Amino acid sequence: MPKTPSTRYDPLSMAFHWLTAIAVLAAFVLGPGGFGRLMREGIDPGTHADIVWHESLGILIFVLTALRLLWAAVRPAAPQVAMPGHMRLASKLVHWALWGLLLITPITALLTLGSEGAPLTLLGGVRVEQLGLIATSGLASLADWGEVHSLMGDAIIWLAGLHALAAIFHHIQLKDGVLVSMVPWLKLR
16 A cells, blocks of 8 residues: 555544543553552552553553554555654654653553562453563563653653644644644644
């Protein structure tokens, strides 16, 4: 399928983008503060809705990101907006950082659970008691994975905020169609 540029992303790319954004924001808001302390106190994470939602959303984010990457390889060409080289470079760096964080952050959550011997608890009563493969691997002791996960979650939010502000700047100040390309109800001014 030849890739010909358009002024907008295709509907599936937009859906992946906005579903991921909503899931990331919800997972961040529901991120359980003091998770390690709760585990050390013997609290069952399955009894805390915020933990169950956070972990379920983390799995969803990983799956959405993997599907987005697969779709990006075969989808119609992404819109090309003329912009100065430094802006294009900054855009590429932020996008690559976001893609990496969206893939790696859920993995650090699994490393956290495995290294702490905590279960993975998901919506619908799905529960994986132990992530033994992680617990017995050398990776478990390489870092405080809970701290790494928390820092990466914060980084996603900061970068996503920067990404959103840049898109708004492009829309209001530069009027170049960057925001319009991903927001179906907006029209180019």
